[in-house]
Amino acid sequence: MKLYNTLTREKEEFVPVNEGEVKMYSCGPTVYNYFHIGNARPFIIFDTLRKYFEYKGYKVKFVQNFTDIDDKMIENANGQGIDVKKLADKFINEYFTDAEGLGIEAADVHPKATETIGDIIRFVKKLVEKGFAYEASGDVYFNTSKLDRYGKLSGQNLEELEAGARVDVGEKKKNPADFTLWKAQKPGEPAWDSPWGKGRPGWHIECSVMANKYLGETIDIHSGGQDLIFPHHENEIAQSESANGKPFARYWLHNGFLNVDNQKMSKSLGNFFTVRDISKHFDYEVIRFFMLTAHYRSPINFSSDQLQQAKNGLDRIYNFLDNLNYLKDNTQDREFLENEKAVLKTIGDLKNKFLAAMDDDINTADAVASIFEMVRQGNTKLSGSSSKKMVIQIEKTVKELCGVLNIAQKQSSSKLDDEVEALIEKRQQARKDKNYKLADEIRDQLKSMDIELQDTPQGVKWKKV
Ligand code: AMP
Ligand code: ZN
Numbered sequence: 001m002k003l004y005n006t007l008t009r010e011k012e013e014f015v016p017v018n019e020g021e022v023k024m025y026s027c028g029p030t031v032y033n034y035f036h037i038g039n040a041r042p043f044i045i046f047d048t049l050r051k052y053f054e055y056k057g058y059k060v061k062f063v064q065n066f067t068d069i070d071d072k073m074i075e076n077a078n079g080q081g082i083d084v085k086k087l088a089d090k091f092i093n094e095y096f097t098d099a100e101g102l103g104i105e106a107a108d109v110h111p112k113a114t115e116t117i118g119d120i121i122r123f124v125k126k127l128v129e130k131g132f133a134y135e136a137s138g139d140v141y142f143n144t145s146k147l148d149r150y151g152k153l154s155g156q157n158l159e160e161l162e163a164g165a166r167v168d169v170g171e172k173k174k175n176p177a178d179f180t181l182w183k184a185q186k187p188g189e190p191a192w193d194s195p196w197g198k199g200r201p202g203w204h205i206e207c208s209v210m211a212n213k214y215l216g217e218t219i220d221i222h223s224g225g226q227d228l229i230f231p232h233h234e235n236e237i238a239q240s241e242s243a244n245g246k247p248f249a250r251y252w253l254h255n256g257f258l259n260v261d262n263q264k265m266s267k268s269l270g271n272f273f274t275v276r277d278i279s280k281h282f283d284y285e286v287i288r289f290f291m292l293t294a295h296y297r298s299p300i301n302f303s304s305d306q307l308q309q310a311k312n313g314l315d316r317i318y319n320f321l322d323n324l325n326y327l328k329d330n331t332q333d334r335e336f337l338e339n340e341k342a343v344l345k346t347i348g349d350l351k352n353k354f355l356a357a358m359d360d361d362i363n364t365a366d367a368v369a370s371i372f373e374m375v376r377q378g379n380t381k382l383s384g385s386s387s388k389k390m391v392i393q394i395e396k397t398v399k400e401l402c403g404v405l406n407i408a409q410k411q412s413s414s415k416l417d418d419e420v421e422a423l424i425e426k427r428q429q430a431r432k433d434k435n436y437k438l439a440d441e442i443r444d445q446l447k448s449m450d451i452e453l454q455d456t457p458q459g460v461k462w463k464k465v
Helices: 037-055 071-080 084-101 117-129 158-164 203-215 226-244 284-292 304-329 338-359 364-381 388-405 413-432 436-448
Strands: 002-005 010-013 021-026 059-064 133-136 139-142 179-184 199-201 219-225 249-255 258-260 300-302 451-456 459-464
Touching: 002 249, 021 037, 021 203, 037 059, 037 219, 037 249, 037 258, 037 284, 037 388, 059 203, 071 084, 084 284, 117 133, 117 139, 117 179, 117 199, 117 203, 117 226, 139 226, 179 203, 179 226, 199 203, 203 219, 203 226, 219 226, 226 249, 284 304, 284 364, 300 304, 304 364, 304 388, 338 364, 338 388, 364 388, 413 436, 413 459, 436 451
Parallel strands: 021 059, 021 219, 219 249, 258 300
Antiparallel strands: 002 010, 133 139, 139 179, 179 199, 451 459
């Protein structure tokens, strides 16, 4: 499997530190709001990569943090007159609601900055002791002049970085490119005790510390959006490699940006959308599918037309699965004919194409195209006179590949209809038999399938909620 490594600017064969295992760290959200459609891109893409590794038999350990203390957290909490923890707790919960909707599996660990303070302090102390960091009036800075290769990820040298660096009022840096590891407390800010007085961690340090704590000194994959290459990931490399004296991450993966109507998304342009807003108009699953229709490194344009197209594409797959379901009950139980063997060979080739696309730097766009081609083949080649075995085999392949991408996972509608009708009938019978316990149990089972029942004079009606 090949992955594009930002560090070397090449597609490289993926070779993990330990055979058969993958240690992945992805930068998570700052939890002061619902996450927006741009944030959804790395969450969906790197979840898909994780699932693909698992499909290939790797044991994956995946860590994604929550930044629950920083300037934006403090500003937003103050604006709402609540404390930072309350704001963070709310939006961590909301993160999980949206992520689950989008089919993103929870990471193995979701560490929070505020719960990692002791480890962060120890890490910063180590950097100070090794001479890579210095304290100035309660702040601690990383000394970029101590490194030979600061800038290797973003491909810049120290002079260029220094020329572009900004020194804020009140900062006491030795070199313009130095960055904060620990910030002294300002009045009214949450703070923790440290050897440098009360303060809080800078942003970059939390990811170095969490990756080290949960995955070890050298990890396989570190990922995030392209905007994080500099300074965030550059600084993570500086911190981790200086503290441990070992390479930090072997592969650096960065997703391209999502624009809205071909413009950068921003609140002031009025084109800022949270996933929660969009989920009121389109199924979460459509949003996931939309993200996977593009290659993760290309920029992607978001608009309601694009989402509508994604919905149409997903519906096509669902309709196909519905048809297969129907054909399973309405085809003959017999061996394959010669022409059917040829169809199955085409389906097999398309599965290989899907896998080759995923192996080529997770090219989900081409992988999705292979699924569509299977649907097209199936629609033209299958009929009531096909062999049942062939229908079953095609269904198995399409479902397996949709499973890798975690799309089209809802039960197909006709199958759901049959199942719900059967349960409702069973419940009616239980009520006739005065077995109210069983009737209630069935109602609960339907509820867990998101089916709502209504007793009407015309009988029991149901709907999916
Ligand atoms: P943040 O909460 O801003 O730190 O962002 C969380 C993740 O979303 C990071 O990996 C960012 O790089 C990524 N991200 C933010 N905006 C966009 C965007 N418009 N397109 C793609 N990725 C983004
Ligand atoms: Zn990070």
